[in-house]
Amino acid sequence: MSHTLRLTLRTLCYPLKTDLLKLAPVSSPQTCRYLYAKATIGIDAFREQQKQTKSQMLNIEAKFRERMKGFAAEDSSSMIFTEDLKNMVHIAETDEDFDLVVKMAKKFNGQNKQLRFGNFVFGPVVMRMLHVFNKPDLALECFKSPELEGLFDQLITYQILLDLLYENDKYQEMLEVFDLVKGKQLQGAKYPRNAVVLVMAGCYKLNSKEGTEYALNLWNELMAAGHFPMRRATTFCAGLALNQGKPEVALEILGAVKNPNYVTIRNLKVRALSEIGRVEDAIVLLKSVIATDQPGEVTQTFNKEVMECVKAAVDKLENPDLTLEYNKVEKLFEKEGHISDLTLDSHLCSEIQQPPIMNNRQINKFSRFRDNTRNTGDSGYNRPQRRPGLKEMV
Template identity: 40%
Template sequence: MALSAFRGVLCAEILKTPRKLCGLSLAKSPQTAGCRLLYTPAALGIESFESTRKRTLVQFTHNVEAFKEKMNTCLTTLDKGLVFTEDLKNTIYLTEAEEKDVELVLAMAKKFNQQNAGLRFGAFNFGPLVMRLFFFLNQPQAALKALEAEELEGFFDQMVSYQIAMTLLYNNEQYEDALKVFDLVQERRIGGVRYPKTCFTLALACCYKMNTPESFATAQQLLDSATEYGLVVNRRLICMAAALCLRQGRPQDALTALADARTTTHIAIVSLKVKALSEMDRGNEILPILRSFTQEDLPSTPKWKTNHRILQEAVVSAEEAVARSENKEVRVEFERIVKSLREHDMISDKTIDGVVTEPIEPSQLREKGPRNRERERLAASFYPRNRRTPYYPPAQPQHAPRRGLLDME
C-alpha cells in the first residue's frame, strides 16, 4: 500500500471529480522570469541545446530564411520530397518563437515520422530535441499539442520527452495539463515503465502546488497505485506528501507519512515533523527532537559549510505551540534550546515550500552501479596516483539494487 498518511477516508465526490484543463498561462519564460524549476535546465539538457543552437545560428548566419523557405517547399511536394535527419535538426535549432516557425517544426516532424514508420532501429531520436526546443521557447501548449498528435505516434518514445514537457507545464503553473501528460505516460508505458520516478515526482509536485481537496485525492490515488506497482517512495516524495497533508490541515496524516522515511535527521523531515507536532499542540514531543541537535558532536571539516538542522518556519510553529502550553518548564527549556540552536547556526531561513520543491540537479539523477564502478577501476589503472599504488574507488555492496537514470530522484 502507499503512504499510510493518505489512508484517511475522503469524500466520494472528491475522488470522482474530473480534472479541468487550465487556461493558457501568461507566465514569462522560465529563463527570464526567475521561477523555481523542479528540474534544472542542466538536468533536462537545455544548456547543451542552447550551445548547439548558437553554433547552428553562426553556421546559417545569412541563410536562415532561405533554409526555412526550402523546408517549406519540401513539405509542399508531398511524396516527392523527403525530410532528412540533418534538415530537421537544423530546423529545430533555427526555430524562433514565431508561430510559423513552430508550425514548420511540427509539420516536418510529422512527415519525418510518417516516412520512417517501422524503421526505428538506428534512427535519431527527435522527441527530446523537439521538447527541449519548446522548453527553450517557453511553448507549453505546443508541447502538449505535439504529444497528443496522432501523426506523431511513436515519435516521443523516450521518457525524457515527457519529463521535459511536464517540467515546462509545471513551470508555467499548468498543473492540470502536466497531470494530463502523466496520464499519457501511464497509458503508453514508455520503456515498459508505468511509474517512472522523474515524471511521478513531477505529478506529485503538481498536486502539492495545486493544494486542493481534489489534488489531495489525486495524490492519494497516485501513491496508492504506485506503491502497489512496486515504486519505492523516496525522501522527496515523502516530504511532498507530508507537506501537502499539512497544507490541507491534516497534521496527523503528515506524521504518519514521515514515519516511512528512512532517515530522520534530514532538515525537511525534521522540520515537517516539528511543524506537524506543533499544529497538534504536542510541545512535549518537540523538545527531545530539538534537544538532540544541541547534544551532537559535529565534525569541524571543510565539507561542513553549514550546521543547519531545522527550518525557521518550523521553529516559529513550535514557539507558537509552546506558548499555548501552560507548562512553564516546557517554555523555559524550549527557549534555552532555541537559543543554543541559534548560537550554533543550526536554524535555516529557508521555507518548507522551498525545500520540498528544491531544484533537482544532474548529479542527483546519477547513481553509481557495478558497471560504472568497473569503468572507474579501469580508468584508475591508467591514471594512478603513483606508480606503486594505483587508486581504486571504494566498492559498493554487491547486493545494492541497480537503478537506471529514469528511476533516479
C-alpha cells in the first residue's frame, strides 16, 4: 500500500472541506436492495428442490412432521438422520417448522461429531431456507449458536447469510458476522472474496464515520496481506470514501484496479478528481472514451450527476479556456449518448448476476468446495460462463 494512502487514512476524522460535495449529493441507500442474484447463491435451485420434496411427501407430510417433533425432543433417544433433516428443511414453511428444523439441526450436529453418516453439508441448505423465508434474525442466531458450531462453516454459507442481512438493512450485523468469519479462516481464507464484497457493500450503505473506519481498516488489512479485492468491493470502498468527503482516499483505492475501463471506475475517478480540484485531469478522463469509442460497440458513458460535478468544478475555477473545453465535451457527449441518466449509486449497487471467478490460488485450491461440499445433491452453483458484472462495461 502506498505511503499516501496510509497518510490519508490517518486523517480520516478530518473531512475534506469543499463546496463541491454539496453538488454531488449522496444517493439514496435504498436505490437497489438486492446485490447477488438469487441464482448465484443457490436460491433458485433450493426452490426447485422444495417443490420436488413437497411433491414426493404430499401424502405423508403431516405424519412426517409429527415424527420429527418426537425425534427432536430432548428426552428422545432417536437419532436424526441426514434424510430426515434434509426433507424437513425442504418442506418447512412456518415458524413452527423453522423451530423444528433448528432443533433437529442441533441434535444432528451433536450426534454427528461422533457418528458421520454421509457427507451432505447442511450449512448452505439451512441458510438458503432462512433466506427464502426472509428470517435474518433466526439466521444470525443459528450462525452464532454454540450448539451449531461448525454447521455453517462454508464460504457459500457466509455469502448467503451476509446477503440476507444486506437485504434486510442489517449492515451493522454484517460487520459482526464478518469479524467472526475472519477469525475462522476457513480453508485458509481469512478474507473470502464474496464476503468482502458484501461487507464493503454494508459499509457503503451505512455511510457513517464508523462504517468508513471499518471499511478502510479492512482495506489496509487486505493490502497488507497481498489480497486484491474484487472490483465490486473496491468500488464500494471508494464510493464510501467519496460520500464521506475523502476523494483523495477514493483515488488511492481506485489505483488498485487493474482494469480502469469499467463504468463505475471511470465515474468514481472523474468525481474524485473534480472534488480535489484536478479538473483538467477529469476532463482528460472524460475525453478518453471518445478516443476509444468504436463503431458497433456499446457506448461508454458517464453518469449525469458526475458530469454535473465536473461542471461545478469548472465553473468554480472561472477559467474561460477550461470552460470552453468542457462545454465542447459535454455537447459531444449529449450528441453521441455518452451521458447516462442512471445514478452512480445505482451502478455501484447493481445486481451481480454470475458467481465471481476466484483468482486467488488459495481459493482455487479449494474450488471443489465452491458449492459447499462434494456430493451434496445441491446444485446451487453453476459454473460461470463469463466474468460477473460484464454488463457494466458500457
